[in-house]
Amino acid sequence: EIVLTQSPATLSLSPGERATLSCRASQSLSSSVTWYQKKPGQAPRLLIYDASNRATGIPPRFSGSGSGTDFTLTISSLEPEDFALYYCQQRTNSQYSFGQGTKLEI
Amino acid sequence: EVQLLESGGGLVQPGGSLRVSCVASGFTFSSYAMSWVRHSSGQGLEWVSGIGPSGEGTFYADSVKGRFTISRDNSKNTLYLQMNSLKAEDTAQYYCAKASVPLGHFDYWGQGTVVTVSP
Numbered sequence: 001e002i003v004l005t006q007s008p009a010t011l012s013l014s015p016g017e018r019a020t021l022s023c024r025a026s027q028s029l030s031s032s033v034t035w036y037q038k039k040p041g042q043a044p045r046l047l048i049y050d051a052s053n054r055a056t057g058i059p060p061r062f063s064g065s066g067s068g069t070d071f072t073l074t075i076s077s078l079e080p081e082d083f084a085l086y087y088c089q090q091r092t093n094s095q096y097s098f099g100q101g102t103k104l105e106i
Numbered sequence: 107e108v109q110l111l112e113s114g115g116g117l118v119q120p121g122g123s124l125r126v127s128c129v130a131s132g133f134t135f136s137s138y139a140m141s142w143v144r145h146s147s148g149q150g151l152e153w154v155s156g157i158g159p160s161g162e163g164t165f166y167a168d169s170v171k172g173r174f175t176i177s178r179d180n181s182k183n184t185l186y187l188q189m190n191s192l193k194a195e196d197t198a199q200y201y202c203a204k205a206s207v208p209l210g211h212f213d214y215w216g217q218g219t220v221v222t223v224s225p
Binding site for chain 1: 141143145150151152153156163165167201203206209210211212213215216217218
């Protein structure tokens with residue numbers, strides 16, 4: 001079973017700052033990583049797929065990078081609406097798994 | 107516009123059963139794999155189960171294998187999750203999610219339905 005470990009668990013920043021969220025896999029991934037944003041009372045929102053592709057409608061301040069076991073979500077300049085939970089996800093065979101999440105707080 | 111609307115959540119006692127549903131619209135339901143994903147404040151997001159476009163393949167997380175059954179009725183554009191032998195740790199908001207491609211990422215999610223397992 002591949003385990004995704006996200007760091008930090010909580011990231012405290014201010015609007016306008018740069019956020020860097022990490023997702024590390026316990027084994028090298030043959031398929032790539034997806035990133036989702038989760039706000040209270042809302043459904044998860046697809047941000048980045050295949051490590052670096054922005055989903056439709058996602059602002060360019062969101063970017064993803066990485067391969068193998070190390071992946072990064074970067075938010076170049078935080079907007080007030082970006083403070084939320086962020087999860088990475090991978091698929092191996094027919095099983096998906098998520099990281100434990102990073103809480104991005106003001 | 108893609109829409110996914112879950113229903114059927116509620117309060118159930120440990121050991122009980124519940125079936126949640128998800129009605130899809132705005133896309134050709136029978137062409138896409140679907141999954142159930144749950145979220146709780148303690149566990150975060152957890153993939154629960156997935157099913158192929160025609161229902162030909164079903165897949166489960168180890169935590170629910172043998173207790174939950176996923177199914178779909180393409181004539182009704184509806185996805186189901188039958189949950190038996192429920193435990194307190196199954197308490198969560200349950201989301202249905204559409205896969206972009208087979209075994210791909212989830213590009214659309216419903217608003218969820220809350221399942222609470224408590225005496």
